[in-house]
Amino acid sequence: MKTPTKINPSSQASEALDLDKLAYAVAMAETKDCTTGTGKYNNCHGIMAWDAQGNRYPRRFNSKEESYEYFKKLWVKNYGGFPTISQAVSYVGNDSPGTWLYNVTYYYNK
Numbered sequence: 001m002k003t004p005t006k007i008n009p010s011s012q013a014s015e016a017l018d019l020d021k022l023a024y025a026v027a028m029a030e031t032k033d034c035t036t037g038t039g040k041y042n043n044c045h046g047i048m049a050w051d052a053q054g055n056r057y058p059r060r061f062n063s064k065e066e067s068y069e070y071f072k073k074l075w076v077k078n079y080g081g082f083p084t085i086s087q088a089v090s091y092v093g094n095d096s097p098g099t100w101l102y103n104v105t106y107y108y109n110k
Contacts, residue, residue, distance in 0.1 A: 025107035
């Protein structure tokens with residue numbers, strides 16, 4: 001069995017974040033774990049990229065596992081800790097960050 005990936009908690013958290021659980025929770029909030037939306041591109045986390053003209057498009061991954069690994073690296077590099085409302089806004093923009101954070105929290109604690 002794989003040992004969960006952990007990162008240091010934010011200053012407000014009392015214990016280390018389980019990054020694998022967070023990756024699953026975000027995947028559920030974004031694509032029902034790769035079954036809807038950008039999941040058709042093995043993009044379980046709704047991760048976007050930009051072309052040379054500044055147009056946004058969903059990244060494509062070779063597998064669901066590749067999406068999970070990319071998300072975990074992205075989260076540690078750009079966010080860290082359990083998502084806050086400001087991080088939710090940064091991650092989803094104006095696409096219902098409060099609902100996104102509620103869903104992520106629900107699936108993380110499930």
